[in-house]
Amino acid sequence: MTSDSLRGSTPLHAPGRGKPERVFSHVTTWIFDLDNTLYPHHLNLWQQVDERIRDYIAQLLNITHDEAFRLQKDYYKRYGTSMRGLMTEHGMKPDDFLDFVHQIDHSPLEPNPVLGGALERLPGRKLILTNGTRKHADAVMRRLEIHGHFEDVFDIIAAELEPKPSQKTYERFLARHDVDPSHAAMFEDLARNLAVPHALGMTTVLVVPEGTREVFREDWELEGRDAAHVDYVTDDLSGFLQQRCCR
Known part of the structure; x- marks a missing residue:
């Protein structure tokens, strides 16, 4: 696809407006x-994980999916991951959570x-x-x-x-x-x-x-x-x- 900007005429591949060029020749x-x-x-692969997180929260806390969705997004924004929020707020052990939420279909990836x-x-x-x-x-x-x-x-x-x-x-x-x-x-x-x-x-x-x-x-x-x-x-x-x- 082209690199047309989502903001005016600045190419997406370029640094932001007013920012000096930072080259990559020093990168190792x-x-x-x-x-x-x-x-x-x-591809929305992460949407599968997102939905499984919601299912897990609903089952763990015995709440509706709407309530689970609200908690999920709140914890994600405040703690970096929903898992961290569940660990902090509810003392959840992470092993079962990690195994459950990553059981997804990777076939959309080619x-x-x-x-x-x-x-x-x-x-x-x-x-x-x-x-x-x-x-x-x-x-x-x-x-x-x-x-x-x-x-x-x-x-x-x-x-x-x-x-x-x-x-x-x-x-x-x-x-x-x-x-x-x-x-x-x-x-x-x-x-x-x-x-x-x-x-x-x-x-x-x-x-x-x-x-x-x-x-x-x-x-x-x-x-x-x-x-x-x-x-x-x-x-x-x-x-x-x-x-x-x-x-």
Whole structure:
């Protein structure tokens, strides 16, 4: 697709208005979120997880699905994940929750050789930092056929069940993988999850839905494109990597 802007005439592949160009020649570690970042938002794979979270909350607390939906979204916004909210507010044990909510159909995902080629040409290490589980990440990467390009996955278990955007999670990630943030780039679909990486010195890229696609997202999840901690915005990850990073 074209890189027409969702805001006037600024290309989505460019940095935000008034922001200086931050190049990628210094980057030796490439860090990617998983869901809605490495695959297109419009596939709505996460909607399956979302619905299973709602089912789990309704069963756990013996409430209606409407009440479960309200709690789910409130906890997600306030705690980073619905799971963290349930642990904090209700003392829920996470193991059964994680297993239940990630039992989804990954078949909407298809191999993405263009993305695979772009990842292969990136100089340096490639890592995944996700609030999901390693099992889910492995399933996604294998469906996309990009699993061979990543050194490791830092999941919610490695994060000691503390999700992004907690600063402790990024610090644990950096320590575990010996990453120098001043030589790293972070790709995310939620602007708020880029605030800490940017403050730590990473170059940040916000991956947004294609302008013509309908997506299953809360309004606040789509905000932040003009935030000071967002260096770049793109609706085409593969194209962005090819044009700006694979040089």
